[in-house]
Amino acid sequence: MMAKQLDNVNHMDASDNVLELIHVVMHQVRSQQFQVLRDGPHAITHMETKVLGFFARHPGATQTDLAQHSGRDKAQLARLIKGLREQGLLDGQADAADRRSVRLALTAQGRAVLDALEQASAHLAVQAVAGLSAAEQGQLLGLLQRVRQNLAAPKG
Secondary structure (H helix, E strand, O other): OOOOOEEOOOOEEOOOOHHHHHHHHHHHHHHHHHHHHHOOOOOOOHHHHHHHHHHHHOOOEOHHHHHHHHOOOHHHHHHHHHHHHHOOOEEEEEOOOOOOOEEEEEOHHHHHHHHHHHHHHHHHHHHHOOOOOHHHHHHHHHHHHHHHHHHHOOOO
16 A cells, blocks of 8 residues: 655645656656756756756857757746856856857856756666666656647647
8 A cells, every 4th residue: 555645745645646746756757867967066946057057059059049948937037047057067168250159068066056956867877766666667667648748639
């Protein structure tokens, strides 16, 4: 019998509600991922990690590129980018063709922070499926993909 898990933030029983259980699991994952970074020299948020990841994949992209890719508010992104630059995790260079545009890329420190998070995520992924057979892992992935597809399907 599965022990009931309690979401301490919302005081909700998550053991019998799929979406609540997914939320609790992701909260645990993020908490453990970012513990690595909280213990280091940079206190970094989930959104800041997403921004670093974007510029790791698209070095030399601009804030406008990030806004178009993410659909996020430009003012919110500007604050995130400013904070990451102040922490020394992102660096910007004026675009040679358009001096108003700044091309952004990870610094060595930014790359190290992102690498630490990716390493912690890899260890956490192994921990998360410990004790599950390969078949069970495949079944879990398949079921979660179906949940994602159901939620992405047009409402009608």
